[in-house]
Amino acid sequence: MMNLELLRKLWKRRRVDFILLIIGVIIVVATLLVAIFAPWIAPYNPYVSVDDALLPPGPKHPMGTDNLGRDVYSRAIYGTRTVIFVVLISTVVSLVVGTVLGLISGYFGGSIDRVLSMIMDSIYAFPGLILAIAVAAMLGPGVVNTMISISVVYIPTYFRMIRGQVLTVKSQLYVEAAVALGATNKIIILKYILPNVLPIIPVVFSMNVADAVLTEAGLSFLGLGVPAPLPDWGFDLKNGQRNLLAGYWWISTFPGILIVILAIGFSLLSEGLNELFNPSRRW
Amino acid sequence: MPLLSVQNLKSYYILGDEVVKAVDDVSFEMEKGEIVTFVGESGSGKSTLGLSIIRLLPYPGKIIDGKIIFKGRDLLELSEKEMSKIRGKEISSVFQDPLTSLDPLMRVGDQIVETITTHFDITKEEAKSQARKYLELVGIPAERYYDYPHQFSGGMRQRAMIAMAIATQPSLIIADEPTTALDVIVQAQIMQLFRRLRDELGVSIILITHDISLAMEVSDKIGVMYAGHLVEYGSTIKIYEDPLHPYTKGLLEAVPNIEAEVTEFKYIPGNPPDLTSPPSGCRFHPRCRYATEKCKRQEPKIVVRNGRLVKCHLYGDEA
C-alpha cells in the first residue's frame, strides 16, 4: 500500500515537497493529538467564566480572556475537538455518499448517470460557503445540521472525481478482459474498478478537509454553525470582532491563526500525498 | 574522413541513486551517403543513441562521456547555440508519430517554409517554391501545400515530416521508428523514398528500428544493439552472410521470415535485460548458448573481425 519506497523516492528527488508533506503531517497530527488530550492539556474549563473578562495575554492566560471571562487558550484547545469532529464526520459522509453515487453513475451510465450528473453539477456550481449557508439557514442551528450542511457541499466533489476515474478505468483493456472472462457487474465493480479508483481518494479527501475547515469556520462566524457555548474557532472569531476596534485583539486573532494553520496543514498534506502517489514528473 | 564518428559514447538516465546505462560505451563510424540502421529490442538503447547524437536527451538523461565527431567537429563540445544551428539544418530528425510533431494549426506547406526560413536567409516566396519542390520530391502533390495535418493520412504526414527534414539540405537524417505506426505498404514506399534520397541527394541516414527485416532490406550498414552495447556493426551483406555475435545469430533465426520454409519456433531464451541492474560481464550471457565463465565475469572488448566490429569473447580480445 503506502510503502516506504515511495517516501524514500520523494525524499531523494523532491526534497522540498517532502519537507512540505512532513510539515502538513505534523500540523494535522498535532491537531488530532490536542483534540484527543484536550481535557489534560487545557488549563481551564472553556465553557465557563474563570476570570475577569477581556484580560490581555499574560502568564495566567497565555491567550488572554474573552468578553465572558473564558480562557481563550482553553477554548482554542477545545476548539480542535469541535473542528475535527464536525469537519471529519461531514467529509467522511460526503466521501461515502459521493463515491457510491459516482461509482453507480460512472459504471452504469445511461439515464441514471445523466440525472445524477445534472443534480451534482447544479450543486457544484454554487460556491461552497454560500451553499452551506443556504442549507444551514434552512435546517437551523445545531451540530448535526452543521454537519449536514457541510457534507452536502462536498458530495459533488467526490461524485465528479470518482465518476471521472470510473469512466477512465472502465475503458481500460483489463476491464474488457474481465468482461470477456464472464465476470458479473458486482465482481467488476468490486475487484477491478474500485481498487483502481481508491488511490485518488486520500488526495481529494485531505484537500476537501482543508476546505471544509474554512467552511465550518465560516458558518460559525455567521452564526449558522455549532451553537454556543461550544468552543469553536469560527464562533470565537466572530465573538472577538466587536471588541477589536477597542483594542482587544487577542480574542479573534488566535482562533483566526489556528484556522489558517489547520487549513494549510491539510492542504500541504494533500499536496504531499498527491506528489507521493502521482508524481508530476517521471521519465 | 567519415561523416560521423561516435567514440565511447555514454548516455545515462540518472534519477536520485538510480542509474540506467542506456548507451554504454558505443563507438562507430559512418560515411557519407550511407544508410545505417541501428536495430534493437526493448531496452537496447537505440533510441537514446539517436537522441544523443542530436543532443536532445529528455530529462533525466545525460551524456556522460564520449565524442560525437560530425564533419570534423565534436558536437559535445559545442554550446547550445552552436548546436541549434546544426540541429534541424545539417542533422535533421524524423520521429515516430508525425501527428504530434506537426503543428495542427498550421498549413503543412507553411511549416516547411518556416523550417527553411529559420535556417536560410531567403525570401518567403523563394522558400514557398522550394517547399513545393520538396513536397513533390517526397511524393506529395504540390497542391496539398495548403492542407492541414489532419487532412493528411499517416503515411503522407510522415512524408511531410521527411520533406521538412530534407528542406534544410542536411547531410544526415536521423529517423527513429519512422514507419512503425504505418502500414506495410506505406512503409515500403517510405523506404523507397529513403533510398532515393541517398542516391539522388547524397543524404546519409541513420535509421532506428526494432524490425530487423526492415533493417536488412534497406541499409548499407547495420548496428545491432543489446542492453546499451553495440554488439555488432558492419556491412549488411556481410552480417547477413555470416552473423558473428550470438545475439545477431539468434535474432536472425527468430525473426519471422515470410520467404522461409518454417519448421519450428525459434526464439532466444530468457528475458530482455533490466537496465537498472544489467547482467555482469557480457550483458547477453544469461541468454547466450555459447556463454562461458569468462562471459559472466568480464565485459568483452570490441574487436574487428571480417570487416566489422564485434563485442564478444568468442572472437578474442585484441582489437
Added chain:
Amino acid sequence: MKNEYILEVYNLKKYFPLEKSFIEKLLTRKKRFVRAVDGISFKIRRGEVFTLAGETGCGKTTTGRLILRLLEPTEGKIIFDGQDITHLTGEDLRKIRRRMQPIFQDPYASLNPRMKVGEAIKQPLEIHQIATGDEAKSLVLDMLEKVGLIPPEKFYELYPRDLSGGQRQRVSIARAMIMKPEFIVADEAVSMIDVSLKAAILEIMMQFKKELNLTYLFITHELAVAKYISDRIAVMYLGKIVELAPTKKIFNNPIHPYTKALMAAIPVPNPTRKKKLILTGEVPVSPIDVPSGCRFHPRCPMAYEKCSKEEPPLIEVEPEHYVACWES
C-alpha cells in the same frame, strides 16, 4: 453432438455512428457511419488456426470483438458451436464466455494493475465456480509452471508491474487457458512482444492448442507470423474479406491484387533480394467515405470500369481458395 464448425459468421456488419457537430446536426439529416466491418462471412473448423490478416483499419480487431460479444453487431449472425450468440446476454452469454476466451495485444493494459498475478489467474475459477481455496491455488500454480513462469510460487505473489511484457502475456494466456476453453481469439497476441521472444509465446499457445484441443482465431497484421501457425488465412481490406485460402495456397499463389501488394511489401531479412514495389497510394484518409464498388479499386493497378461500380463477391477460384475480385 459436436459441430464441424465451431464458429460461423454470416454477413457480419458493424457500423459506428459518427458524432456530428452541432452545425452538422442542424444542416444534415443523414447519419454518417464508420463501416468498420461491412458484411463478412466465414466458418472456422474445430481444431484449426484461422487467421484474419490485414492492416490497421481493415476491421479485423472489430471482428474479433464482435465474435467475443464485447460489441453488438449492427447486422449479421454469429453462430458458436451451433448456437446463435449474436444477441445473447446475461447468464447465457456468461456460459458461452467460459468456452471462448481472448488474448489481447497489449500485455501492459490487459492485466489489472491492482491484482496480483495469482489472483488474476484465479479469477476465472472463481467467476465460473470451477474451484476455490487451496484447490484453486494449486491449479493456478500448475498453470504458471506450464506457461514458463518459474518458480510459480514467486510469480503468484507478484504484481503485473514487476513483470516484463513477455511475462505479462504469459499471465494473460494462463488466465485464458485455466478454464479449459474451446476457442481462443488472439488479437495481435505477439505484436507487442520483442522479436526474439515472439516464437516463445507462439510456442506456448500451440502447446495449449494440442493439450486442450483448441481452435484459434488469430488476428494479426504480421503475415510472416501468420505463416508460422495458420491453417487458413483471410485477408481483410476496409471491412471486407478480399481473399481466403489455406496458408500454403495463399503464399504460393496470391490472387487478389491487394494480397499480392501486401506480400511484396513485407520486409524480408535478406539484403540481396531485389524488391519491386507494386502499389502506390494508401488507405483512404477518411474511413467513412468508402470507395464505391470494389473498395480497392482506387489503388488497384488492374482496375477497370466494372470495379468502380459493383462490389465483387467472394468466389471460389480453386478448391478452398476464395477471392473477391472481378479480374479472376
